[in-house]
Amino acid sequence: METLNALLSGFAVALTLQNLLLGFVGVTLGTAVGVLPGVGPALTVALLLPATASFDPTGALIMFAGIYYGAMFGGSTTSILLNTPGESATIVTAMEGNMMAKRGRAGPALATSAIGSFVAGTIGTVLLTFVSPFAVDVALKFGPAEYFSVMVLAFVTVSAVLGSSPARGLAALFIGLTIGLIGLDSQTGQARFTLGVPELLDGLDIVVVAVGLFAVGETLYVATYLNRGVDTIEQMKGSIWMSKDDWKRSWKPWLRGTAFGFPFGCIPAGGAEIPTFLSYATEKKLSQHSAEFGKGAIEGVAGPEAANNASASGTLMPLLTLGLPTTATAAIILAAFQQYGLQPGPLLFDTQPELIWGLIASMYIGNVILLALNLPLVGVWVKLLSIPRPLLYAGILIFATMGAYGIRNSWFDLALLYGIGLLGFVMRRYDIPVAPVLVGLILGPLSEQQFRRALAISQGDLSIFVTQPISATVLAITALVVIVPQAWRLVRRMQADAIGHHSPI
Amino acid sequence: MRHNDIGAGLGRALRTVLAGLALAGATTLACAADYKILVPAAPGGGYDQLGRAVQAALQANKLADRVQVNNVAGAGGTIGLAQLINSSKGDGGALMASGKGMVSAVFINKSPVTLANVTPIARLTGEYEVLVVPASSPLKNMADLVAAYKANPAAVSWAGGFAGGVDQLTAGMIVQAIGGEAGKFNYVAFGSGGEVLAQVLGGHVTVGLGGFNEFAGQIKAGKLRALAVTAPARVPDIDVPTLKEQGIAVEFVNWRGIMAAPGISDAQRDELVKTVTQMAKSDAWKATLAKNEWVDMLMTGDEFRQYVEAEQKTVLKLVNDLGLVKR
Numbered sequence: 111m112e113t114l115n116a117l118l119s120g121f122a123v124a125l126t127l128q129n130l131l132l133g134f135v136g137v138t139l140g141t142a143v144g145v146l147p148g149v150g151p152a153l154t155v156a157l158l159l160p161a162t163a164s165f166d167p168t169g170a171l172i173m174f175a176g177i178y179y180g181a182m183f184g185g186s187t188t189s190i191l192l193n194t195p196g197e198s199a200t201i202v203t204a205m206e207g208n209m210m211a212k213r214g215r216a217g218p219a220l221a222t223s224a225i226g227s228f229v230a231g232t233i234g235t236v237l238l239t240f241v242s243p244f245a246v247d248v249a250l251k252f253g254p255a256e257y258f259s260v261m262v263l264a265f266v267t268v269s270a271v272l273g274s275s276p277a278r279g280l281a282a283l284f285i286g287l288t289i290g291l292i293g294l295d296s297q298t299g300q301a302r303f304t305l306g307v308p309e310l311l312d313g314l315d316i317v318v319v320a321v322g323l324f325a326v327g328e329t330l331y332v333a334t335y336l337n338r339g340v341d342t343i344e345q346m347k348g349s350i351w352m353s354k355d356d357w358k359r360s361w362k363p364w365l366r367g368t369a370f371g372f373p374f375g376c377i378p379a380g381g382a383e384i385p386t387f388l389s390y391a392t393e394k395k396l397s398q399h400s401a402e403f404g405k406g407a408i409e410g411v412a413g414p415e416a417a418n419n420a421s422a423s424g425t426l427m428p429l430l431t432l433g434l435p436t437t438a439t440a441a442i443i444l445a446a447f448q449q450y451g452l453q454p455g456p457l458l459f460d461t462q463p464e465l466i467w468g469l470i471a472s473m474y475i476g477n478v479i480l481l482a483l484n485l486p487l488v489g490v491w492v493k494l495l496s497i498p499r500p501l502l503y504a505g506i507l508i509f510a511t512m513g514a515y516g517i518r519n520s521w522f523d524l525a526l527l528y529g530i531g532l533l534g535f536v537m538r539r540y541d542i543p544v545a546p547v548l549v550g551l552i553l554g555p556l557s558e559q560q561f562r563r564a565l566a567i568s569q570g571d572l573s574i575f576v577t578q579p580i581s582a583t584v585l586a587i588t589a590l591v592v593i594v595p596q597a598w599r600l601v602r603r604m605q606a607d608a609i610g611h612h613s614p615i
Numbered sequence: 616m617r618h619n620d621i622g623a624g625l626g627r628a629l630r631t632v633l634a635g636l637a638l639a640g641a642t643t644l645a646c647a648a649d650y651k652i653l654v655p656a657a658p659g660g661g662y663d664q665l666g667r668a669v670q671a672a673l674q675a676n677k678l679a680d681r682v683q684v685n686n687v688a689g690a691g692g693t694i695g696l697a698q699l700i701n702s703s704k705g706d707g708g709a710l711m712a713s714g715k716g717m718v719s720a721v722f723i724n725k726s727p728v729t730l731a732n733v734t735p736i737a738r739l740t741g742e743y744e745v746l747v748v749p750a751s752s753p754l755k756n757m758a759d760l761v762a763a764y765k766a767n768p769a770a771v772s773w774a775g776g777f778a779g780g781v782d783q784l785t786a787g788m789i790v791q792a793i794g795g796e797a798g799k800f801n802y803v804a805f806g807s808g809g810e811v812l813a814q815v816l817g818g819h820v821t822v823g824l825g826g827f828n829e830f831a832g833q834i835k836a837g838k839l840r841a842l843a844v845t846a847p848a849r850v851p852d853i854d855v856p857t858l859k860e861q862g863i864a865v866e867f868v869n870w871r872g873i874m875a876a877p878g879i880s881d882a883q884r885d886e887l888v889k890t891v892t893q894m895a896k897s898d899a900w901k902a903t904l905a906k907n908e909w910v911d912m913l914m915t916g917d918e919f920r921q922y923v924e925a926e927q928k929t930v931l932k933l934v935n936d937l938g939l940v941k942r
Binding site: 294296 | 660663664685686687688689690691693694697723724725726769770772777778779801802803804805806809813814816817819820832907939
């Protein structure tokens with residue numbers, strides 16, 4: 111009841127003309143930067159930060175949050191239409207959604223991600239409103255051992271994104287794991303594989319790698335192989351709206367994706383990528399159309415898209431209640447708080463109730479605006495495909511270049527971007543999937559650090575992973591994920607055998 | 616054709632955005648900035664906050680017409696340091712935010728350039744480190760922590776930021792002061808102050824280290840207990856006993872300040888010292904300090920140059936003792 115009253119007063123703050131306007135600007139800008147590959151919400155908020163120093167903090171933070179979750183909506187559009195993830199959290203969408211688009215189902219793909227994002231965003235905000243204190247307590251129970259076990263689970267489920275050829279997928283995964291080793295080891299401060307280049311000391315920026323592999327690699331590929339002959343753009347076939355069957359196949363993945371995304375947003379280093387992989391793997395397992403996966407299954411778009419949006423709402427929970435940024439964008443929003451002399455933490459709910467509840471209320475409104483921006487305009491986004499390819503890819507290249515250079519104004523990142531772009535091109539040419547590279551690059555360093563932290567704390571005792579209850583549970587789930595499908599297959603075969611050898615002995 | 620209308624509209628919108636971006640870029644580049652402040656870190660961190668606060672205070676006091684802030688992140692600030700040294704030699708308007716972390720990063724990263732290559736102007740702010748445990752921890756004060764360490768050194772895990780950062784330096788100094796070996800204590804490095812906070816609150820590590828401001832909210836809320844602060848004497852607003860009070864002869868301050876380019880003339884240097892001192896004594900700067908809860912640590916000119924030299928020696932010895940620099 112107390113929460114409801116607080117939320118109502120929050121709506122009073124969020125519905126003032128100024129805050130409504132800033133929220134609208136935020137989500138629109140967010141959608142735009144989400145659509146543009148290489149320009150992410152973290153970069154955008156960072157660029158806007160100095161300009162908003164004199165703003166009212168509530169309004170500015172409403173705008174920044176809008177940019178953040180707006181980008182999750184927009185990121186899917188690029189993924190689906192161009193096979194280039196607008197955000198690292200939409201890598202999975204790029205695989206499955208783009209296949210749908212190639213089969214002339216761009217409309218339903220965009221619709222299921224917009225509606226899924228809305229559903230997840232709204233549920234996420236409701237959760238943020240009501241379970242913040244509880245979820246923070248759970249997040250605090252995650253030490254290094256627990257994190258490592260979650261990473262193991264993520265690695266096992268990653269096999270779902272390896273593509274059609276396990277050998278090629280694993281090769282790509284190991285490329286990612288290897289380049290993930292580059293940089294200073296944070297436990298000992300020793301440089302690894304940096305070849306004496308100071309720019310490599312911080313490791314490869316995930317944004318540069320993602321943009322290089324997808325945007326630059328794809329552009330080179332298109333320029334090399336697809337510029338001859340007729341343009342291959344598929345004409346829109348049938349309705350851009352979701353059919354009854356699409357709805358039936360989407361609503362469960364939306365809810366399951368939300369269930370994956372929100373908790374991962376809450377835990378530090380959880381982020382939005384892992385839950386999208388988990389969601390994708392789950393949908394592939396559960397779907398009755400699992401043969402369609404990899405060729406454009408709507409479940410593979412609906413689930414991950416819901417997951418990344420729910421994760422964005424989840425991220426705000428530890429940020430507001432603990433001052434704990436769990437993603438790059440959250441870290442910059444934290445800097446925004448500090449710019450106004452505010453320190454997020456449990457006390458913030460008492461000292462700045464207007465700001466906190468105004469911000470939360472603005473997210474309900476922002477999600478509705480985003481649905482309106484993305485759903486009726488789905489047709490407009492689809493029209494993006496009719497932009498002539500040379501112009502479109504030139505534009506992508508410009509934004510990718512700007513984005514990579516903007517990270518730290520360094521020519522080195524540009525050289526890296528194009529070097530990795532070349533790698534992406536070669537991989538594409540030889541049909542090696544690029545998504546596993548990113549999976550390895552994200553999960554590899556995280557799991558290594560958590561593993562070593564856990565062992566440092568346990569003084570080298572490996573049993574810490576099975577004696578901690580949460581860690582043990584997660585590992586048990588991992589084992590089930592591996593064993594159950596095999597066991598199931600075995601049982602089925604035995605049944606088949608039993609039927610086959612029906613005749614009594 | 617409706618399709619084309621929409622396409623043209625989008626194209627127009629895109630062009631407007633691009634033009635706006637180009638314009639924004641052009642205005643920053645076109646004006647001859649009186650000062651350029653190089654921030655050797657990404658937006659949002661300590662160096663960035665200092666650089667932008669100096670920018671605002673210089674402008675508020677009309678000490679400069681234009682001040683441009685430029686972020687060059689990477690390798691603990693040593694990439695920015697190298698850039699200042701290589702591209703701004705003799706430029707009296709080129710400044711850089713710097714601090715204790717950079718002193719250490721130079722050694723850890725085996726940087727070919729060091730703070731000896733730049734012209735120190737002023738130390739401006741500082742932040743003390745605190746040692747925190749969860750409220751439920753049996754450790755009530757430093758004596759308890761020391762006893763736990765002496766009973767079983769490896770069982771005490773010290774959580775803080777990146778290896779060789781200010782948190783590990785602080786922990787190393789404390790371990791040395793209580794008779795332990797700096798190269799052999801159980802330091803667990805985490806990615807950010809936020810992660811350290813969560814690990815301490817969750818009770819996964821014995822003790823956490825970080826800047827006071829990072830933990831202030833949780834300390835005031837009673838969820839964390841501060842065992843000690845690294846200040847030389849009790850600090851107003853920080854109701855935590857010092858290490859010295861508890862018989863451990865360690866003080867530590869994570870200072871931040873402003874450096875100028877190498878190769879500038881004495882006159883240029885004196886002018887910069889004068890300007891920065893004027894800024895640091897202004898009301899606008901005092902308000903900034905209060906808002907960010909930064910400790911005023913103004914020290915300028917020769918005194919600051921000697922301080923930086925001494926800091927480099929102390930930190931070099933410490934990172935060697937900690938076993939962080941392998942030769």
